[in-house]
Amino acid sequence: MDPFLEFHQQQTRRQFFGNVGLRAGNIALASMLGAEFARAAATSAVHVPLAGMPHFAPKAKRIIYLHMNGAPSQLDLWDHKPQLQPYFDKDLPDSIRNGQRITGMTSGQARLPVAPSMFKFARHGRCGRFVSELLPHTAKIVDEIAVIKSVHTSAINHDPACTFVMTGSEVPGKPSIGSWLSYGLGSESNDLPSFVVFTPSFPATGNAQALFTRMWSSGFLPTKYSGVALRGQGDPVLYVKNPPGVDPSDRRAMLDALNRLNTINHDRVGDPEIQTRIAQYEMAFRMQTSVPELTDLSKESKATLEMYGADVHRSGSFTHSAILARRLIERGTRVVQILHRGWDQHSGLPKNIAAQVKDTEQACAALVMDLKQRGLLQDTLVVWGGEFGRTVYSQGTLTKDNYGRDHHPRNFTMWLAGGGVKGGVEHGETDDFSYNIVKDPVHINDLNATILHLMGIDHRKFSFKFQGLDQRLTGVEEHHPVKAVLA
Numbered sequence: 001m002d003p004f005l006e007f008h009q010q011q012t013r014r015q016f017f018g019n020v021g022l023r024a025g026n027i028a029l030a031s032m033l034g035a036e037f038a039r040a041a042a043t044s045a046v047h048v049p050l051a052g053m054p055h056f057a058p059k060a061k062r063i064i065y066l067h068m069n070g071a072p073s074q075l076d077l078w079d080h081k082p083q084l085q086p087y088f089d090k091d092l093p094d095s096i097r098n099g100q101r102i103t104g105m106t107s108g109q110a111r112l113p114v115a116p117s118m119f120k121f122a123r124h125g126r127c128g129r130f131v132s133e134l135l136p137h138t139a140k141i142v143d144e145i146a147v148i149k150s151v152h153t154s155a156i157n158h159d160p161a162c163t164f165v166m167t168g169s170e171v172p173g174k175p176s177i178g179s180w181l182s183y184g185l186g187s188e189s190n191d192l193p194s195f196v197v198f199t200p201s202f203p204a205t206g207n208a209q210a211l212f213t214r215m216w217s218s219g220f221l222p223t224k225y226s227g228v229a230l231r232g233q234g235d236p237v238l239y240v241k242n243p244p245g246v247d248p249s250d251r252r253a254m255l256d257a258l259n260r261l262n263t264i265n266h267d268r269v270g271d272p273e274i275q276t277r278i279a280q281y282e283m284a285f286r287m288q289t290s291v292p293e294l295t296d297l298s299k300e301s302k303a304t305l306e307m308y309g310a311d312v313h314r315s316g317s318f319t320h321s322a323i324l325a326r327r328l329i330e331r332g333t334r335v336v337q338i339l340h341r342g343w344d345q346h347s348g349l350p351k352n353i354a355a356q357v358k359d360t361e362q363a364c365a366a367l368v369m370d371l372k373q374r375g376l377l378q379d380t381l382v383v384w385g386g387e388f389g390r391t392v393y394s395q396g397t398l399t400k401d402n403y404g405r406d407h408h409p410r411n412f413t414m415w416l417a418g419g420g421v422k423g424g425v426e427h428g429e430t431d432d433f434s435y436n437i438v439k440d441p442v443h444i445n446d447l448n449a450t451i452l453h454l455m456g457i458d459h460r461k462f463s464f465k466f467q468g469l470d471q472r473l474t475g476v477e478e479h480h481p482v483k484a485v486l487a
Contacts, residue, residue: 206342
């Protein structure tokens, strides 16, 4: 049922003309009361949580989700397999693959030659975590992070896998995790969106997969819970600035009149998207002053800027996005998501993964350290990962210093840090080929249940009625928070 459509189908000619007159009168009234509405809007909460939320005291009040789109190779970054060296260029044993499906990109190869990582690993931190030489900055924060080496998914191609990791389902149309959190918990900020998304630039050598808006969409939730994407070039948000000749007071009066009309219409029709329009108009007005202040790094210390790296002032870079993520959560934004493309390395992996890491790794580590220095890490959750892993066998030509890796959904590595996470732990184990999980598997929706738990939400009690079902981020199957990574 569409309440807006049904209302107009049942409206008489007399009602239509009567309402037109009513609207004109209210425009004049709202203009006169503009100042009063402005004061009321300034004192009322913009992003209100659901009644009864959170379910229990949260360990994390906010989240920064760092998504490496395209799937980083766990074998070259986290899953140390020194015993693979003698297997170089030997066929992957049938007993390891066990007839499992592989993509069409390698299923036609005559062989599946094993490609051990060419990168060196060393132990770091008090926890003694093995970390690749590609991650020198992350190696410094291993005692702050929980590494999960046994994450798995059922999707073997990028689009469904990204949809799965961000929405809990391979089927498009579901809300993203950021939208669920925005819907349930609201936000402490009245001047910025509760859910903000960055899609920064990436190295030219990166094999870019498309980023679909469903990764930050509200799905069947009201559209006001969709992520607001901040652009890296030009105006951070299009059409937020007033056009030439329009004074802010004129904009305020116009919005107050428009909001009054929308409120009257919502009272008559009941369409929830009218409330969304009211909220979006109001947030756009507030962002005219809050966004310029957000993006002004002039008051950041030299030490902080140097910690993030040389690209910190380059608008649209991952590094610039990372420091803005910290500034957003400082100002009350609930969810910040950074999606970095280019990690799909079917060939030339050593060169290409090094470029991707150089573009992101220092800023990821700096973000964690920056949050800790400011006392924010204890109640800010940071999540890092991709949509699946990479194969131990090479796609295409294999040499000692060059190889490619295909998609591998059976196991991959993600890490968490901050609010409620037990730092320095490693969870899950894979076999000698990093091909199958041999201990403590973690499904994508177990990870999502863990994130919700840290944010004070029982995933089993957090649902939205749609198409006759109580829809949940974690779906209908049994899933549980990963207790081993909880402090």
